[in-house]
Amino acid sequence: QVKLGGRCGVQVFAPGMHDRVLGQLEMETALRRGFSQQEFVLHYQPVVQLERGQIVGFEALVRWQRPGVGLVSPGVFIPVAEESGLIYPLSQWVLGTACQQLAQWRTLRPDLTLAVNVSGRLFRRVNELVSQISQTLHRCGLPPQALVLEVTEGVLMADPQTVGDALSQLRHQGVQVSIDDFGTGYSSLGRLQGLPVDCLKIDRSFIQQMTQGGELVRAIVALAVTLNKDVVAEGIETPQQLALLQSLTPLSKIYGQGYWFARPLSAAAATALLQQPQPWGKP
Numbered sequence: 308q309v310k311l312g313g314r315c316g317v318q319v320f321a322p323g324m325h326d327r328v329l330g331q332l333e334m335e336t337a338l339r340r341g342f343s344q345q346e347f348v349l350h351y352q353p354v355v356q357l358e359r360g361q362i363v364g365f366e367a368l369v370r371w372q373r374p375g376v377g378l379v380s381p382g383v384f385i386p387v388a389e390e391s392g393l394i395y396p397l398s399q400w401v402l403g404t405a406c407q408q409l410a411q412w413r414t415l416r417p418d419l420t421l422a423v424n425v426s427g428r429l430f431r432r433v434n435e436l437v438s439q440i441s442q443t444l445h446r447c448g449l450p451p452q453a454l455v456l457e458v459t460e461g462v463l464m465a466d467p468q469t470v471g472d473a474l475s476q477l478r479h480q481g482v483q484v485s486i487d488d489f490g491t492g493y494s495s496l497g498r499l500q501g502l503p504v505d506c507l508k509i510d511r512s513f514i515q516q517m518t519q520g521g522e523l524v525r526a527i528v529a530l531a532v533t534l535n536k537d538v539v540a541e542g543i544e545t546p547q548q549l550a551l552l553q554s555l556t557p558l559s560k561i562y563g564q565g566y567w568f569a570r571p572l573s574a575a576a577a578t579a580l581l582q583q584p585q586p587w588g589k590p
């Protein structure tokens with residue numbers, strides 16, 4: 308039973324709530340310390356063009372190597388970073404690190420792209436976001452087209468005006484924009500048409516359902532094509548899922564990501580993969 312601000316000013320919390328608040332505080336403190344101690348690392352997961360089966364880019368995914376705990380997933384600490392404001396310096400670090408890596412990779416593969424995930428919080432400081440991105444690209448000598456920003460459908464739909472305006476500005480500079488976890492965020496189809504985005508990333512849950520015929524994935528791909536956008540299918544885990552996706556058209560606009568190709572990899576492992584043959588073309 309939660310009873311906040313009781314008559315005599317005593318606050319009674321439900322059992323467990325005390326622990327949760329403490330747990331949150333403790334993690335916030337550990338996160339801050341971890342950030343200053345450089346405990347964060349980026350992993351990179353390839354994005355594969357499904358027609359030729361080649362790697363065309365990577366998505367940067369942040370991890371926290373927490374001493375005594377191991378690798379902590381972003382699903383756990385990003386919400387705490389957002390609550391505490393640490394998301395601003397953390398995101399700047401992610402962007403800078405990812406762009407440096409990309410500049411290095413582009414000496415091997417000049418057309419390679421890199422996607423970074425953008426927290427909804429960053430749209431509360433739009434000017435800072437826009438100038439940080441253009442400064443980072445400039446500093447790393449990257450053309451804006453090399454960078455893809457991933458914004459979830461949920462974030463976009465929560466404030467289409469603010470987020471849409473910011474994305475328009477960024478796209479105007481040449482940066483690409485993807486809607487992440489597409490299909491989970493209740494976009495109205497009417498709104499979708501005018502959205503300033505280049506690509507829809509179909510949420511993993513739809514790829515998992517494909518054994519039942521894949522009608523939803525087909526429909527989303529058809530929608531994307533109609534709107535003249537690329538599609539990335541995320542969470543491809545089996546050759547059956549890949550085969551079904553490779554039966555869709557126009558395959559040149561369909562991309563895939565998932566454990567079937569590679570898990571998110573360290574920078575060194577991703578570099579090695581890039582230099583190996585990529586045998587995932589349409590049979």
Ligand code: C2E
Nearest residue numbers: 368369380381382385401424425426542543544565566571
């Ligand atoms: P997301 O952007 O949708 O990233 C895809 C997630 O699916 C990643 O989890 C990835 O490891 C996982 N995944 C990829 N392929 C497969 C597959 O075939 N099967 C399964 N079961 N999973 C697959 P991860 O790395 O734990 O990231 C979770 C979420 O955390 C991301 O979802 C993204 O929203 C957020 N995130 C990650 N890095 C950052 C970051 O630098 N900044 C912000 N703001 N958010 C981040």
Ligand code: MG
Nearest residue numbers: 366424457487
């Ligand atoms: Mg993403």
Ligand code: MG
Nearest residue numbers: 487488508541
């Ligand atoms: Mg996603």
Ligand code: MG
Nearest residue numbers: 487488510511
């Ligand atoms: Mg996701």
